[in-house]
Amino acid sequence: MGDSTRGPGRRRWFWLAAATLLVGAAVAAGTAALLVDISEKKQEARNPFYRVVELTDDIEDxxxxxxxxxxxxxxxxxxxxxxxxxxxxxxxxxxxxxxxxxxxxxxxxxxxxxxxxxxxxxxxxxxxxxxxxxxxxxxxxxxxxxxxxxxxxxxxxxxxxxxxxxxxxxxxxxxxxxxxxxxxxxxxxxxxxxxxxxxxxxxxxxxxxxxxxxxxxxxxxxxxxxxxxxxxxxxxxxxxxxxxxxxxxxxxxxxxxxxxxxxxxxxxxxxxxxxxxxxxxxxxxxxxxxxxxxxxxxxxxxxxxxxxxxxxxxxxxxxxxxxxxxxxxxxxxxxxxxxxxxxxxxxxxxxxxxxxxxxxxxPEAEMKARAEEIQARTKGMRDRAMNAVVALIGDLKAARAAGVPDASLEAAWKMQRRAQFYLDFVEAENSSGFHAPQESARLLAESIDIARQGQLLVRK
Ligand code: HEC
Ligand code: HEC
Ligand code: HEC
Ligand code: HEC
Ligand code: HEC
Structure with missing residues (x-):
């Protein structure tokens, strides 16, 4: 069995050796190229700033x-x-x-x-x-x-x-x-x-x-x-x-x-x-x-x-x-x-x-959906808080029109001031609740509660 394969076996060894050398050379060349590339990139990463201008605290543009x-x-x-x-x-x-x-x-x-x-x-x-x-x-x-x-x-x-x-x-x-x-x-x-x-x-x-x-x-x-x-x-x-x-x-x-x-x-x-x-x-x-x-x-x-x-x-x-x-x-x-x-x-x-x-x-769609769900919920609550604060302002306006003196509106004014600020804090915050969903919800809930209590006070 050994003898019958000797001839072709020898040749195979030759080709194997040659191929190994070739592959080896290719790998070596590839590695060298890669190393050069990596070292160039490292250089870029280490000294990424080819300074054309010497920047100082007097350059604004x-x-x-x-x-x-x-x-x-x-x-x-x-x-x-x-x-x-x-x-x-x-x-x-x-x-x-x-x-x-x-x-x-x-x-x-x-x-x-x-x-x-x-x-x-x-x-x-x-x-x-x-x-x-x-x-x-x-x-x-x-x-x-x-x-x-x-x-x-x-x-x-x-x-x-x-x-x-x-x-x-x-x-x-x-x-x-x-x-x-x-x-x-x-x-x-x-x-x-x-x-x-x-x-x-x-x-x-x-x-x-x-x-x-x-x-x-x-x-x-x-x-x-x-x-x-x-x-x-x-x-x-x-x-x-x-x-x-x-x-x-x-x-x-x-x-x-x-x-x-x-x-x-x-x-x-x-x-x-x-x-x-x-x-x-x-x-x-x-x-x-x-x-x-x-x-x-x-x-x-x-x-x-x-x-x-x-x-x-x-x-x-x-x-x-x-x-x-x-x-x-x-x-x-x-x-x-x-x-x-x-x-x-x-x-x-x-x-x-x-x-x-x-x-x-x-996935991207899932991340977007999570953010938008938070924002949609915040918006829904924000609209309710808006309704509550606007209703309180309506009651205060009506009370003044009916001749209630300003001095007796002071407690309700304080409530408008606070309810309105909490609402505005969420409204003016530009992430529509995303940056802090729970805190945004808490402020809107408090805003609604304070505004409605203010209405009860005015109507008394
Ligand atoms: C609103 C603030 C702000 C302004 C304005 C700004 N940058 Fe940056 N810049 C950053 C922040 C934040 C980083 C990240 C820094 C860190 O992670 O340490 C940064 C990083 C950098 C870096 C370091 C490399 C990188 O990209 O992380 C360079 C260089 C840079 N800025 C150049 C500029 C140039 C040039 C301008 C004007 C065209 C500019 N920046 C305007 C905030 C700013
Ligand atoms: C640098 C890392 C980082 C980035 C960038 C980041 N997040 Fe997060 N995110 C976190 C960590 C950490 C938590 C808290 C999760 C925990 O501890 O279990 C979190 C929590 C969340 C939650 C749950 C919020 C909650 O109140 O419970 C949502 C929704 C979310 N991320 C969405 C996003 C979206 C949308 C973006 C891109 C606009 C983003 N995240 C970018 C690290 C990150
Ligand atoms: C503490 C920083 C700060 C000061 C002070 C400030 N702004 Fe702004 N301004 C911002 C930021 C941040 C935004 C973007 C966020 C937003 O619009 O809610 C903005 C947005 C704006 C906008 C575009 C959106 C809009 O409201 O129509 C205008 C106009 C503006 N400011 C005018 C002013 C005027 C007028 C003053 C002085 C009374 C002023 N700002 C003072 C930070 C400031
Ligand atoms: C010098 C004040 C100032 C600084 C510092 C600043 N911003 Fe702003 N930012 C503004 C103002 C003002 C606007 C609104 C401009 C307008 O509407 O004309 C704005 C707008 C934005 C917007 C809205 C962009 C859009 O396309 O709708 C984002 C987001 C934002 N800023 C995030 C940041 C982040 C993040 C940083 C820090 C890396 C930062 N800002 C630093 C003043 C500032
Ligand atoms: C975890 C990610 C994350 C962090 C951290 C984060 N934001 Fe945001 N921010 C968002 C997302 C999401 C939105 C909603 C954007 C939208 O509705 O298109 C947003 C909205 C905003 C907007 C309004 C942008 C617009 O296009 O309407 C501003 C301004 C802003 N962020 C500023 C800030 C500032 C300042 C900080 C740090 C104090 C901050 N953000 C931290 C994810 C983040």
Whole structure:
């Protein structure tokens, strides 16, 4: 048996040896190529920034930063995209430009959509013009041209969250940011606006040498210091003490928060001394005796809640699990060998694959359905709370018309103030309940209860 196979066996050995050599050579060549590729990619990853420009704290224009970081700049520019989701995003509404307002596209109006909003904000500029928010590229123009500018004389403080402020503050304070902050806050909007050139830019979130994240807004530095003090951490300095993961939320928390203008200096303050929950914020406003305006129909001293995304996120399971704003709104994406943060800040529901599926192993349709179910339930409860608050305002209005003196309405006014703030806190929070479903539901339930109790009180 052995002999009969010897000839062909020998040949087979020869071919086997030759093939092995060939394969070996091919593998070696392949491996070498792969190693070169990996090492090139490692090099890219290690030194991903081929600096064309030496960035400094005097360079404000994002286009210049974009020469060093083209992928991030490209994403940043795409914040002009307008795409609607079921409860969020934004819709591009064409408009005829005028000399007063040159915008050719705006987002859909919210105050026109819901008569309830006009009622709860009666006598306040928001009843005049309140639109769906859109991408960061529009923040400066939308603020300059909102009709709310024409109804009320707005202060320079408004620019804190709508412009690139690092350089204007430093210049206005002769090198001292804090002094510049105080100086610009009390200016008229028109005077302050003349100092501001860009919407939020790279310099507002990044240190120019290392590109490390940084907090640049004094109001957040002070607000988060108060919050940390409540947690037993004294003298908190956000830029030296925050973890990197915290910074991935804190940079957003500089603007996506409830705020008010304190005193005649119109200083920007975040009302967090008692904590970040809506109840603690109303308690704070009671303590300092603050009201945004007097309600035109009921006479109550009332409050307007504004975009409390940071506060609401803080009450949710994602915050508890250490998930940052940037994890969902600026998820990583690959550009060649680079892992780049998506600087097209937008609704994560337009980007579920990167925004959610890195952590959740469910199909895209299922993730979307889970988010929308939370939002639809929140909306349903929100409509009921709206009905309850509007009914209370109706009763207060009727009581005044019937000659009930203001002094005997004070207790019910307090209830309108609180019920309305809780409702508005959920309404103004732009995730429609997603950031903290249980907390949103709790606030709406309390709002309904307080408003209905207020009605019982007025009717007595
Ligand atoms: C776990 C993911 C997740 C985290 C973390 C998160 N968000 Fe969101 N956010 C969402 C989803 C989902 C929506 C709803 C989007 C929609 O309805 O289209 C949303 C909506 C928003 C919106 C409105 C967007 C729109 O297109 O209408 C803003 C603004 C926002 N979030 C800011 C923040 C900020 C600021 C933080 C951190 C304090 C944060 N988010 C944390 C998932 C997240
Ligand atoms: C603490 C930060 C902050 C300050 C101060 C601030 N804004 Fe905004 N503003 C935001 C954020 C965040 C959004 C997007 C979320 C939203 O619209 O709810 C926004 C959205 C807007 C919009 C677009 C949506 C709308 O409401 O029609 C306008 C207009 C606007 N702001 C005007 C103003 C004016 C006027 C002032 C001064 C009275 C001001 N903002 C002060 C953070 C701020
Ligand atoms: C609203 C804040 C914000 C603005 C404005 C912003 N970035 Fe970022 N940037 C981030 C966050 C958050 C990260 C993630 C950082 C981390 O994980 O440590 C990041 C990361 C980066 C990185 C590190 C690599 C990466 O992609 O993760 C670079 C480089 C960068 N940004 C460049 C820019 C440039 C250039 C601009 C202006 C065109 C810009 N950024 C504007 C928030 C911002
Ligand atoms: C300097 C203040 C400021 C900072 C910092 C900031 N935002 Fe915004 N953001 C705004 C304003 C103002 C708008 C609304 C602009 C408009 O409607 O014209 C907005 C809009 C948005 C939207 C709506 C986009 C859309 O397409 O509908 C999202 C989502 C958002 N911001 C998330 C974030 C996240 C996440 C961060 C942190 C990485 C962040 N923002 C940091 C002020 C800020
Ligand atoms: C960085 C990881 C991470 C990302 C990104 C993330 N999640 Fe989550 N998500 C979690 C964790 C952790 C929990 C808590 C689950 C637990 O502990 O059992 C959670 C819980 C949830 C829940 C249950 C909420 C509740 O109140 O019980 C929903 C719904 C959800 N995520 C949807 C989403 C959606 C939609 C996105 C994208 C917009 C998203 N998640 C992005 C980590 C993440």
């Amino acid at each position: 994002p286009e210049v930063w974009g020469q060093d970081f083209p992928f991030q700049y490209d994403g940043y520019k795409r914040t002009t995209d307008m795409v609607r989701t079921r409860f969020g995003g934004s819709e591009a509404m064409p408009r005829v430009p005028t000399s007063e307002d040159p915008r050719t596209v705006v987002s859909q109006s919210k105050s026109d959509e819901d008569a309830g909003l006009r009622t709860i904000w009666a006598g306040y500029a928001f009843a005049k013009d309140f639109r769906e928010e859109r991408g960061h590229a529009f923040m400066l123009d939308d603020q300059i041209y909102t009709e709310r500018q024409r109804v009320v004389k707005q202060p320079g403080t408004c620019l804190n969250c709508h412009g690139s402020m690092v350089i204007p503050w430093r210049k206005a304070g002769d090198g001292d940011t804090m002094k510049g902050f105080d100086a610009i806050n009390k200016m008229s909007y028109a005077d302050a606006k003349a100092l501001v050139k860009h919407p939020i830019a790279c310099i507002d979130c990044h240190e120019p040498k290392t590109l490390a994240l940084r907090v640049t807004r004094p109001a957040f530095m002070e607000g988060i210091k108060a919050v940390k003090a409540l947690q037993g951490i004294p003298d908190y300095d956000v830029n030296t003490m925050a973890t990197r993961q915290e910074m991935r939320t804190f940079v957003c928390g500089q603007c996506h928060v409830e705020y008010y203008f304190q005193g005649p200096e119109k200083r920007l303050v975040f009302p967090w001394r008692n904590g970040l929950k809506a109840d603690q914020i109303v308690d704070y406003y009671e303590e300092v005796g603050f009201k945004d305006w007097t309600h035109a129909e009921s006479g109550a001293p009332v409050l307007k809640a504004q975009h409390p995304e940071f506060e609401m996120w803080n009450q949710g399971i994602h915050a508890r699990s250490g998930v940052a704003c940037a994890d969902c709104h600026m998820p990583y994406k690959r550009e060649g060998a680079l892992k780049v943060s998506d600087h097209q800040v937008r609704s994560p529901l337009l980007n579920i694959n990167r925004a959610c599926q890195t952590c959740h192993k469910w």
